[in-house]
Amino acid sequence: MAIVFSDTISLSTKGLGDTADITAGVTRIAEAAGAKNGVVAVFAQGSTASVTTIEYEPGVVNDLKKTLEKIVPAGAPYEHDRAWGDGNGFSHVRAALMKPSLTVPLIDGKMALGTWQQIVFIDFDNRPRERNVIVQVVGVE
Amino acid sequence: MAIVFSDTISLSTKGLGDTADITAGVTRIAEAAGAKNGVVAVFAQGSTASVTTIEYEPGVVNDLKKTLEKIVPAGAPYEHDRAWGDGNGFSHVRAALMKPSLTVPLIDGKMALGTWQQIVFIDFDNRPRERNVIVQVVGVE
């Protein structure tokens, strides 16, 4: 029988690339779904945040932040800021590049992540935010 | 009962980063599927286009274009162009970076998008194109 189950992970973030390891939260939802096999869709709600996987240790997390600062500098001029004045044009561009979705296979009740591969939520906004990450499991018993 | 439903959004684009808001089209297909909960897979068919989410206003759309022009300049030399002569090496690289797929959870009949988060199709090719975006809903009633 098909199972579809979803839940939300709520986070308080600091913005500016704040990166949260949400692997445990996604795992809890995947287990609560009661599906043995299927897909786990992880989705960052909002246009200034993203999800990806990374080895969650402070070094790599900072390396990714610095790379995005180089590619999409916070201090550069953005048309979005001229029009809207909220100063987070760089946040929008970083999020559009990194994208909000990630899909992880669920096999025998476990997500198919590598040993050093964690699921992270990255908040690119320029201020602290309350965030929702939507986790949707589609599978079978 | 499991529902799988798919339809195609056809677009005429101008290429060169032309960005179309396809949220309404994807929403129509998601509603036509008759699923209450599930995932909505959005897929850009072709190797010179992508889908992502963004706050769809002209400022951010241009900011993303400029960032991609900086990262993957149209005027730089590309091996693809030396071999194939169609001059769209930069288009291929941009599309491979931005990727063709996006997966959005469907919850109680509504996609879990944020208020200012639109689904966009970006055509990176160097000429106008006729394009197909495939939308596939997998869920339950």
Place this chain on the structure above:
Amino acid sequence: MAIVFSDTISLSTKGLGDTADITAGVTRIAEAAGAKNGVVAVFAQGSTASVTTIEYEPGVVNDLKKTLEKIVPAGAPYEHDRAWGDGNGFSHVRAALMKPSLTVPLIDGKMALGTWQQIVFIDFDNRPRERNVIVQVVGVE
């Protein structure tokens, strides 16, 4: 009836951006699943590899490698390397940017890829690796 089917593609890679066309392997698994319609989730297991689509010809494959070398240079200093000493900080950042997942709609038994759009696995690590790509089909007959 809902069908969920998964299998693994095992690869020996050379690292350093080594790019393998896995379209035939993913197609075989999609066909073996026995689903007519659904989604095919392709997932790179590990934190230094990614999947995307590209026109698989040597020119574009090299162009993408060079772009990633420009954005995330192998020779730059990374905090990950100072802490862990394995010298693959650039590999982790490239993989986090490119992300490990891709979702392709399956329609009438065929993946909805464009004619020149191949699914590739890219190994960003700094040494040869044995890799697993997980392919999960969720669909209906």
